[in-house]
Amino acid sequence: MTNAQCQICKDNFQLDMRQQAFVVPLVARGQRFIMLECPRCGASTQYVAVGDSPAPHDRAENYRCPLAGCAGWVDLIDTHPPPFRGCGECGSVWHEENSFQRAIDDILVRHPHRAGSYQKIDDEWLPAGPGSEPAQYEELVAMESASKDKQ
Numbered sequence: 001m002t003n004a005q006c007q008i009c010k011d012n013f014q015l016d017m018r019q020q021a022f023v024v025p026l027v028a029r030g031q032r033f034i035m036l037e038c039p040r041c042g043a044s045t046q047y048v049a050v051g052d053s054p055a056p057h058d059r060a061e062n063y064r065c066p067l068a069g070c071a072g073w074v075d076l077i078d079t080h081p082p083p084f085r086g087c088g089e090c091g092s093v094w095h096e097e098n099s100f101q102r103a104i105d106d107i108l109v110r111h112p113h114r115a116g117s118y119q120k121i122d123d124e125w126l127p128a129g130p131g132s133e134p135a136q137y138e139e140l141v142a143m144e145s146a147s148k149d150k151q
Contacts, residue, residue, distance in 0.1 A: 006038035006045045013039050023047055033077050035088025044072055044088050063127045064117040066103040067092055068110065071141040074100075101125055113140045 002015050004023075015023060019036055026034050027047075034047035063074040065087040072089020085094040094100035104125040107114050116133040118125045134140060 003049065004036065005048050006041060006043065007048060008043040008045050009038060009041040011038065011040040033075075033079065033086065033088070035072075046075065046088065063100075063104075063125075064114070064133075065090060065092065066100070066107040066114075068107065068144040069141060071138045111140075111144050113137075 002020055003012060004015055004019075005012050015036070016039070023034055023036070035044050036047050037043070038045050063085070065072040065074050067087070067090060070087060070090040070092070072087045074085050074087045074092075074094075077084055077086050082095070085097075085100050086092070094103065101124065104118055108118070113134055116137070117128055119128045119132075120126070
């Protein structure tokens with residue numbers, strides 16, 4: 001339980017003490033969706049113990065979180081019915097696809113630099129391909145957080 005594999009870079013790593021203190025009680029309670037930061041690539045990744053089969057995970061198919069100030073990734077959580085979308089970075093959850101799509105509409109109106117994260121196809125927002133976000137994406141998102149405090 002102290003070794004994990006990043007779903008992004010596929011590196012195996014040992015949980016540091018802080019990560020162990022976070023993961024062990026959650027696993028003991030049966031929680032299946034736990035997000036960690038990979039020490040190698042810095043990405044947020046779902047905790048998968050080495051030797052377990054990770055859920056399919058492909059950044060090109062995952063959405064960026066549509067909440068101001070959060071640069072996390074949203075995954076479809078379908079381990080317990082009904083399925084929902086959840087951000088492992090900020091903990092936000094969308095139980096209905098319509099509310100998730102509206103959140104994307106809202107963030108794009110308020111923060112146009114987010115446009116590279118999404119593409120609209122047949123009136124539905126989908127994740128944009130790799131390399132479509134501005135190079136300074138995370139810095140821009142961090143500034144959203146500061147500006148939302150002033151609103």
